[in-house]
Amino acid sequence: MLTQKRLRTVLSYDPETGAFTWNQGFRKGTTVGTLHDGRGFLKVSIDGQRYLLHRLAWLWMTGAMPTSNIKHLDGNRSNNRWCNLRLGDRMQKSSHRGPRRNETSIPGVWEVGDKFEATVGVDGLILSLGEFETARAAQDAIIRAIRRGQESQRRKRPNAAVI
Incomplete structure (x- = not known):
């Protein structure tokens, strides 16, 4: 399980922009995140495990992985600025879905x-x-x-x- 300490060793997070960058190796300073799927979420692999960046932003800022879904307030799933993220639940999540x-x-x-x-x-x-x-x-x-x-x-x- 990824800890905040390990995350901070591997990546840097800027809460103002929502951007993650590598802290180590030949990729040091480069932006992190590839498209996870057609829904717009961004992901990264750390220690052979894939993580969604919005969940890592939560871990970075709070010290714990989120216990429920993370809601992007503006509906843009690649906008991982801290002010754009809130804990949500299934009912809130469905409000961002398109028409049924x-x-x-x-x-x-x-x-x-x-x-x-x-x-x-x-x-x-x-x-x-x-x-x-x-x-x-x-x-x-x-x-x-x-x-x-x-x-x-x-x-x-x-x-x-x-x-």
């Missing part, structure tokens, strides 16, 4: 805020075809995608029937 997807009566069409998302299953995966102004437009996109898939199958196997 609600199923409609049309298979593959989801209501997302004031738009409609069209999805289609391909080889066990669900693919998004995009967002549309109306449910009917989303349904039409699904129909076109299915027809394109059927045409593609016919070209691959001209004598095979596609169902």
Whole structure:
């Protein structure tokens, strides 16, 4: 388990900017953090273990790893300035999530805020075809995608029937 003492040996943290830099080795003075995932969180590996930088900022400032989620007040998950971080819970965390997807009566069409998302299953995966102004437009996109898939199958196997 990473301690505050070990963290401070390896990295420096500037609470005003939210930036971490290396303290040692050939990387000394360089900025720390690579994109963790598409959600925007930044991470670093220390002693073979991956850590999210916002959680390390909490450890740096308080001396303990956070016991719950960390909330980025401005919604920017790579902004790890101390004034932007607060302990949160699952309910607070969900308030930063985008609009929920609600199923409609049309298979593959989801209501997302004031738009409609069209999805289609391909080889066990669900693919998004995009967002549309109306449910009917989303349904039409699904129909076109299915027809394109059927045409593609016919070209691959001209004598095979596609169902």
